[in-house]
Amino acid sequence: MKADPKGVLTGAHFMDGDHAACEGALAAGCRFVAGYPITPxxxxxxxxxxxxxxxGGMFIQMEDEIASSIAIQGAVWGGAKVMTVTSGPGLSLMMEHIGLAAITECPCVFVDVQRxxxxxxxxTLPAQADMMQVKWGSxxxxEIIALAPNSPQECFDLMIKAFNLAERYRVPVFFMMDEVVGHMTERVVIPEAAAIEVEERRWTKKKPGEYKLYETGPDLVPEMVMAGQGHRIHVTGLTHDERGYPAMNPAAQEQLVERLLNKIREHNGDLVDVREDGVEGADVVVVSFGITSRVAGHxxxxxxxxxxxxxHLRLVICWPFPAQLIRELSAKTKAFVVPELNMGQMVLEVERAAAGKAKxxxxxxxGGTVHEPEAILAAIREAGR
Amino acid sequence: MAKTEIRVGGLGGQGVILCGSIIGKAAALHDGKHATLIQAFGPEARGSACSAQVTVSDAVIGYPYVKQADILILMSPDAYQQFIPSLKPNGLLLYESDLIKIGHDLPAGARALGIPATRFAEELGRRLVLNIVMTGFFAGTTDIVKAEAVEKSVLESVPKGTEELNLKAFRKGLEYGRSLAAKAA
Known part of the structure; x- marks a missing residue:
């Protein structure tokens, strides 16, 4: 499906990442946002x-982040594409409802402009220290999906991808910006609506009576219905069966939880999005994401x-982590260098995947600013020794 | 690869960020270059220190912060005190000459060109457009971004209905800058 031209601000702009992220969401078809504004x-x-x-749509400023993260889920069952927008302190408050979105398979986008x-x-200063929180916080x-843009242009482009992935897999998708990417202004080119592909919600064609809320085909992702269309449905955070009704037993738990994991894990190959620069034949591979990838490039x-x-291997999709790719590279390279604006989070994944085969x-x-390029250069020299 | 790092500094309310934004936009949208704008973002409000960092380059810009500036555009004495140590040797200081008094702290080899931008803005009828006078002064004294590109960016960036006043302010700064540059040459 093509984007609705009403939401697409076609043209070349000099725009910051926060504004570009908003335009990306509008282009992707987002028509409902509930949020509690927080810097940055x-x-x-x-x-x-x-x-x-x-x-044509709605913004509600809620009383807090807890309310914001549940209001968007109500809007999803009312048929809207949705997001909420926050930073670390707000994200911490949203954790309970992120779990709810995961178990009810509610397609929604959480934007985290990290500080x-x-x-x-x-x-008012940057960090990339919420990477493990979005993976493990609830x-x-x-499973969830997380993307990390490194420019205002990518805040636009990847936001569309974030919405599309939320619809395709019916998981919470995290858009991991940071203060620098959010507040930096650069050229942003927004294409014509006809050039923007947006994923439609997986509406069922089944009639009331035939339709089961969590029945799936081979891709393990169920189809949806909209409130008010005559289907009798029950949506709950309790462990549930295919009909959506609570099922408090180990067999139902195993079936549901395994499917929540496998609908992402079995598609891990489709969810690898990296940018490679001179990785083949390199002695040292720098693995980076978000704003740090730009500094690392220097x-x-x-x-x-x-x-x-x-x-240089840049992670565009950080979660699921491209473990297979790192595993293969670890047999061909001497060392990985992992700069990040935290005290060592994604590096744990690189270590796990490299499994001792590469340093x-x-x-x-x-956090508080970006790395000095010299600090990363020193680590590259050290690693290559 | 030509890369120019610019810092605009002044007081909140002087239009410091807009000045930086106009220059960045001119380079990125109207002059075929890459540009980033970072604004010093803190609890500053009207009347306190405020600055914008603009990098203009022929290539993609990785590190977007300006630590050592090739060009400083300064509109207040506080900004002068704060940022003059960060001017590169052989750098260029463009300053509001009624507000800032140049000391002995100008780096060796650096050039300084002043303009009474606030007075010019007042003569045009609104003190508010001093930042646009400074923007014109930048366009008149440097060749980082084409003057036509900056002018176009000014017109796109100012509130509707104020284009004529801002255009006058821009051209005032531009002409004054060109005359100073010609004298220096």
């Missing part, structure tokens, strides 16, 4: 609130000028 994500909802009356933490931390076993260039064979060097940073 405020500009996303500020723009959405200004634009949505012209496009320094823990707690209220550094409201209790129980479930370090990689500098290292090459010094005669080192360095590759893994962490380049942690507590």
């Amino acid at each position: 994500s405020t500009e996303v909802v500020e723009r959405f609130a200004a634009r949505i009356p012209l496009v 320094g933490g823990p707690s209220t931390g550094l409201p 209790h129980g076993d479930y 370090a990689v260039e500098a290292a090459r000028q010094q005669g080192l064979k360095v590759g 893994v060097v962490s380049v942690p940073h507590a």
Whole structure:
């Protein structure tokens, strides 16, 4: 399906990442946002609130993040494409409802413009320290998808992808921006609506009576219905059977939880999105994501000028983690270098996948600014030794 | 690869960020270059320190922060105190000459060009457009971004109905800058 032209601001703009993320959501068909504005994500909802009356849809400023994260899920069952927008402190409050979105298979996008933490931390300064939180933050076993844009242009482009993936897999999708990407202004080109592919909700064609809320085909993703169309449905956070009714027994638990995991794990190949630069034949591969990938790019260039064979692997989709790719690379490369604006989170995944076959060097940073390219260069030199 | 790092500094309310945004937009949308704009983002409000960092380059920009500036565009004494140490040797300082008094702290080899932008803005009828006078001054004294591109960006960036006033302000700064640059040459 093509994007609705009403939501697409075609043209070349000089725009910050927060605004571009909002435009990406509008282009993707997002017509309902509930949020509790928080720095450095405020500009996303500020723009959405200004634009949505012209496009047709709704923004609600809720009393808090807990309410925001549940209001969007109500809107999903009413038929809307939705997102909520926050930063670390708000994301922490949303955890319970992220689990609800996972178990009810509610397609929704959570935008996290990351700032320094823990707690209220550094409201106006960057970090990438919520990476493990979005993977593991709510209790129980479930899978999510997370993307990390590194420019305002990608805030637009990848936001459309985030919405499409939410619809395709019916999982909460996390859009992992950071303060720099959010507040940096750059050229953003928005194409014609006809050039933007948007994924339609997986509406069922089955009639009331034939339809079961959580019956699936081979891809393990169930079809949806909209409230008010005559289907009698029951949506619950309790473990449920195919009809959606509570089923409090180990067999139902095993069936449901395994499917929640496998609908992502069995599609891991489709969910690998990386940008490779000179990775083949490299002695050292830098693995980065988000704003850090831009700084790392400088370090990689500098290292090459010094005669080192360095590759750069940028994670666009961070979760699911491309473990198979890292596993294969670890047999061909001496070392991985992992710079990130946290004290060592995604590096744990690289270590897990490399499984001792290649050296893994962490380049942690507590946040508040970006790495000095020299710090990453020093780690590359050390790793290549 | 030509890369120019610019810092605009002044007080909240002087239009510091807009000045940076106009330059960045001119480069990125109207002059075929890459540009990033980062704004110093803190609890600043009207009347306190405020700055914008603009990088203009022929290639994709990785590191977007400006640590050492090739060009400083300064509109207040506080901004001068704060940012003058970050001017590169051989850098260029463009400053509001009625508000800022140049000291001995100008880096060796750096050039300084002043403009009474606030006075010019007042003469045009609104003190508010001093940032656009400064933007014109930048376009008149440098060749980082084509003057026509900056002018186009000014017209796109100012509120509707104020285009004529802002165009006058831009051209005032531009002409004053060109005359200074010609004198220096």
